[in-house]
Amino acid sequence: xxxxxxxxxxxxxxxxGKWIDVVNPANEQVIGQVPDCGQAELDKAVAAARAAFPxxxxxxxxxxxxxxxxxxxxxxxxxxELMRLxxxxxxxxxxxxxxxxxxxxxxxxxxxTLNLEEKISEDSDKRLSRTRRVPVGVxxxxxxxxxxxxxxxxxxxxALLSGCTMVLKPSPFTPLATLRMAELIADVFPAxxxxxxxxxxxxxxxxxxxxxxxxxxxxxxxxxxxxxxESASKDLKRITLELGGNDAAIVLPDADVAKVAEKLFxxxxxxxxxxxxxxxxxxxxxxIYDELSAAxxxxxxxxKVGDGAEQGTAIGPIQNKQQYNRVLELIADAKEKGxxxxxxxxxxxxxxxxxxxxxxxxNPPEDARIVAEEQxxxxxxxxxxxxxxxxxxxxxxxxxxxxxxxxxxxxxAAVEVAEQLETGTVWINESMxxxxxxxxxxxxxxxxxxxxxxEGLLEFTYxxxxxIAREAA
Ligand code: NAD
Numbered sequence: 257x258x259x260x261x262x263x264x265x266x267x268x269x270x271x272x273g274k275w276i277d278v279v280n281p282a283n284e285q286v287i288g289q290v291p292d293c294g295q296a297e298l299d300k301a302v303a304a305a306r307a308a309f310p311x312x313x314x315x316x317x318x319x320x321x322x323x324x325x326x327x328x329x330x331x332x333x334x335x336x337e338l339m340r341l342x343x344x345x346x347x348x349x350x351x352x353x354x355x356x357x358x359x360x361x362x363x364x365x366x367x368x369t370l371n372l373e374e375k376i377s378e379d380s381d382k383r384l385s386r387t388r389r390v391p392v393g394v395x396x397x398x399x400x401x402x403x404x405x406x407x408x409x410x411x412x413x414x415a416l417l418s419g420c421t422m423v424l425k426p427s428p429f430t431p432l433a434t435l436r437m438a439e440l441i442a443d444v445f446p447a448x449x450x451x452x453x454x455x456x457x458x459x460x461x462x463x464x465x466x467x468x469x470x471x472x473x474x475x476x477x478x479x480x481x482x483x484x485x486e487s488a489s490k491d492l493k494r495i496t497l498e499l500g501g502n503d504a505a506i507v508l509p510d511a512d513v514a515k516v517a518e519k520l521f522x523x524x525x526x527x528x529x530x531x532x533x534x535x536x537x538x539x540x541x542x543x544i545y546d547e548l549s550a551a552x553x554x555x556x557x558x559x560k561v562g563d564g565a566e567q568g569t570a571i572g573p574i575q576n577k578q579q580y581n582r583v584l585e586l587i588a589d590a591k592e593k594g595x596x597x598x599x600x601x602x603x604x605x606x607x608x609x610x611x612x613x614x615x616x617x618x619n620p621p622e623d624a625r626i627v628a629e630e631q632x633x634x635x636x637x638x639x640x641x642x643x644x645x646x647x648x649x650x651x652x653x654x655x656x657x658x659x660x661x662x663x664x665x666x667x668x669a670a671v672e673v674a675e676q677l678e679t680g681t682v683w684i685n686e687s688m689x690x691x692x693x694x695x696x697x698x699x700x701x702x703x704x705x706x707x708x709x710x711e712g713l714l715e716f717t718y719x720x721x722x723x724i725a726r727e728a729a
Contacts, residue, residue: 260289261435263454265297266304267447269439272297276428276456281347281573281580282563282609288345290431293455295462298423301451302468305394305421308448313391313419320417321368323444327413328364330440331357340565342405342433347572347610348527349564360409360437366692367413370713377721384724389717391419392494393470396463398484400476401575402530402632404430405437410707411473412450418716420471423451425463429576464488471495471716475532477630478656478701485704496705496715498532499698500630501658504651505535505687506673508644508664509543516663517551523661523687524636525556525614528571530579532702533659533681533688537627538638539647545640549618552638553598556614561634563609573610574633580610583633586626587615595620598638622650630656644673652678657699661687680706 258277262269275289291297331338335357342353378385397411404426415422426434431454438452453459460480464472464487471494474484478499488495505523507516523535540548564572574580587601600615617637620627627637641647651660659681662670667684674682680697683689690696690708697706706712 258286258288261432262439263291263293263297263301263435264438264442264450264452265301266307266451267442269442276454278345278429278432279576280344281575282565284608284610288432290428290435290454293453293459297453297455298459298462298466301423301453302394302466304448304451305423306468308446309391309393309421312416312421312446312449315419317417320419324364324368324413324417326444327441328361330444331364331437332361334436334440335361338405338433338436341436343564343572345430345432346401346404347564347575349569349572352527353564356403356406359406363406363409363692364413367410367708367713368417370414370417370693370710372418372710372713372717378723380726382726384726385721387719387721389418389714390720391717393420394468395420395422395471395473395716396466396469397422397424398460398463398472398474398476399424399426399434401427401429402527402532405433407475408434408437408452411475414707414713415473415716416445416449418713420716421449423453423463423469425459426452426454428454428456460484461487464493465490467491469493473707473715474498475707481704494715496707496712497698497703498696498707499658499701499703500632500656501532501698501702502536502628502630502654502656503533503659503661503679504537504539504654504677505661505663506641506647506651507538507540507544507548508662508666508670508673509541510665511544511548511663512665513544513548513551517548517555519686520663521552521555521559521636525559525571525634526688528574528612529634529636530575530632531688533690535636535661535687536631537651538636539641539650540638542640542642545619545638549598549616549638552636553616556616556636557599559614561611561613571614571634574612575610577610579632580612583612583631583635586629586631586633586635587612590617590620590624590626593620593624595624595626600634622653628654648673648676652676655701658702659683
């Protein structure tokens with residue numbers, strides 16, 4: 257029998273006797289089961305979070321920080337087990353799964369060092385006026401399947417640090433490592449402060465419409481984000497949305513081809529391209545297009561795609577069948593339209609697992625589906641440009657505005673280009689770096705609000721202004 261993982265509700269590890277199968281995307285075998293919860297279990301979790309809130313919001317920041325220190329220690333002490341579990345459910349190679357778990361430890365240690373200090377807006381003869389931050393209440397957290405544990409941690413830590421309590425819902429595709437983490441930290445917080453429950457497609461909408469949840473923090477696709485916003489509008493729940501992206505990477509003519517080829521490859525193919533901030537549209541200046549595209553194709557052809565648990569694998573499978581079919585559909589469309597492939601494009605349907613070969617396209621048109629849509633797979637369209645103004649307008653011609661990157665041997669000069677990109681994050685000569693003390697905030701349809709940094713923490717609070725007149729009543 258496969259291992260059955262429990263939910264964390266009101267400090268207890270529980271199940272309801274109904275189960276969802278979780279599949280390893282590298283071989284399509286069932287590797288675990290998690291509870292299939294509905295309204296009844298959600299009500300219990302929300303009631304537990306509500307009951308825990310009055311006491312938790314009065315704890316000092318030092319008390320909360322002590323809990324996070326224990327949480328980080330528990331994750332670190334069990335890193336190897338969590339890493340293996342994450343590879344088996346998500347597909348990513350061990351090395352990348354290890355980085356995700358190490359990122360969880362790092363975030364759990366670093367985010368609690370953020371401060372929400374009171375601000376004095378007036379200190380005069382007439383009055384003393386100060387603004388403090390108070391927690392919004394019970395938070396519902398919804399997490400996607402690409403970085404399931406890190407995304408969970410990035411919601412749990414700031415929510416609880418601000419004094420909120422939480423009900424977190426992992427993706428039904430990747431709940432195992434998160435539930436194992438829940439088991440490891442079940443005693444770290446007072447009962448009910450953190451609840452983690454799993455369920456199928458119906459559970460997300462139940463959570464976003466629950467009348468006793470005050471705020472939703474959601475990471476996932478833009479399409480689902482819009483549904484979350486609509487649902488939250490009924491009782492004006494506060495929302496933070498971290499959504500999809502179609503990030504442009506711009507390679508200026510002075511870039512060092514040999515150095516950039518490998519970095520750019522991983523900016524696109526890390527986690528099999530299933531990264532919201534992956535480079536999904538690569539614009540290369542015409543002067544170096546042929547040389548760089550050949551270098552990227554040569555590098556990509558030597559990279560091993562396979563089971564993330566096998567040594568030497570650098571790119572794992574697509575995480576689930578639905579997304580696998582979507583990526584295959586985009587590739588089929590590109591073939592049908594006659595676009596040129598430098599490498600990849602053909603998959604072997606007889607092999608079990610959701611494997612897509614490393615696929616690089618040669619200068620498809622801007623309106624190709626594989627360019628205009630978020631691929632979220634191991635696919636990299638390379639496009640030629642001839643002037644900086646032209647490439648800035650092509651990069652900005654998207655409803656998304658998550659991140660972007662610029663590659664050059666003159667980084668200072670590239671700042672002027674960076675400032676013209678309509679995205680929340682721009683990297684020069686690197687990619688995917690997010691820091692606990694800097695806000696990560698999608699512009700346009702890539703998000704609403706911010707995660708990380710002080711801005712991210714503020715999203716779990718209301719401002720409250722208290723004014724004392726100097727003259728006694
Ligand atoms: P998704 O939107 O399908 O699902 C995300 C979560 O929402 C899952 O837990 C799912 O069960 C739940 N859900 C589904 N329907 C819901 C509904 N109607 N109401 C409430 N919850 C619902 O996204 P995904 O396929 O899991 O993840 C991939 C997407 O996430 C990509 O678009 C990617 O760019 C985006 N993403 C964004 C970030 C970011 O920080 N901006 C990070 C990771 C992934």
